[in-house]
Amino acid sequence: MTGEKNTTQSGQKDQTEVKETEVKDQSKPEEEVNGAQETTDNQPESNGSAQESGRSTEQTGSEDNGNENEQENAQSVEEKPAAQKQPSVEELQAQLEEALQKADEYYQRYLRAQADFDNFRKRTRKEKEELQKYAALPVIEQLLPVLDNFERALAAGQSTKDAESLMKGVEMVFKQVQQVLTKQGLEEIEAVGKPFDPHFHEAVMQVESEEHESGIVVEELQKGYMLKGKVIRPAMVKVSQ
Incomplete structure (x- = not known):
């Protein structure tokens, strides 16, 4: 009897242990699921912190690049004046001689132009005086034949007493004078x-x-x-x- 009781008790213990084991096994998936949820919940926070750290890193890098560019530009500006070649004394002397030659050439041109202008002014004044002096020359040249006809008419009047012929001669001379003056x-x-x-x-x-x-x-x-x-x-x- 005692042996059967022990056997029965040990069997009950085994069943109890099996049940506890099953309960533990069932609780493990729930714990794993809860752990997975906590992990997924924590991922956005970790991603956000990673993005913020990346942005700060990029900003820091851009600021560093900007500072480096400014330093390079400043160095290039400082190096430019030093890179320009200063003219030597010989070059300056050559430039001075060239400038003096050009100045002398321009001065000689000015003197020639002044002389030409003086000659032109004298020539113009002389031509004007001659024009005024001989302005009546064309009219005189046209009146010379009229003067010749007057002399012929007077000579004819002295040699003849025909008044009618003398009158015709004077009329011819008068018309000739009118023609000359009309042309003018x-x-x-x-x-x-x-x-x-x-x-x-x-x-x-x-x-x-x-x-x-x-x-x-x-x-x-x-x-x-x-x-x-x-x-x-x-x-x-x-x-x-």
């Missing part, structure tokens, strides 16, 4: 029968006239002339009242 731009001012115009006429007398209205030129006492449109002598006239 001389024009007669029309007066008789025209309204009195003080720009072209000079009234020396007023007369009563039944044929003309008041202010009309009735008689011309002396011819007036214009030279190329300019009045050189107004006509002396009588004007009706």
